[in-house]
Amino acid sequence: MDARTGHEDEWRLAEIERGLTVVDPALATALSTLSPVRRVAWSWVAVAVTGIGLLVLGVLVGSAAILVLGIASAFAGSVVAGWQGSDEGWYQTL
Known part of the structure; x- marks a missing residue:
């Protein structure tokens, strides 16, 4: 493997630009x-999906702590993923 293996797309784009x-x-x-x-911040999307899972689990089990943790992580993950995925911030796209 050559040194460009991980950056072949970037190298090609630079070549096209030249x-x-x-x-x-x-x-x-x-x-x-x-x-x-x-690009979408996939780690924050994963936090949001995990939060939704915890929210559902909290409702099914009847645990307020799991429910609140699910709500908080779903909210935080979706807000940060939306903010990092947009050019000017999620609040300016509303």
Whole structure:
């Protein structure tokens, strides 16, 4: 395996960008001002899903502590995942 194995996509994108800069500098400049695509924060999505599971378990078992923990983690996970997944923050997209 070569040194680029983990970064092959980034290397290809940089190569495309260099080629585009040579062919059409105005388009390359316009595209470079766009914000990058934000990726979903999967760890926080997992926290939200776990929280929903705890919420359901708390209702089924009848445990207030598990229910509150589920509500808190589902809320925290969904808010942080939404905030990290958007460009300007979740509160500005409402």
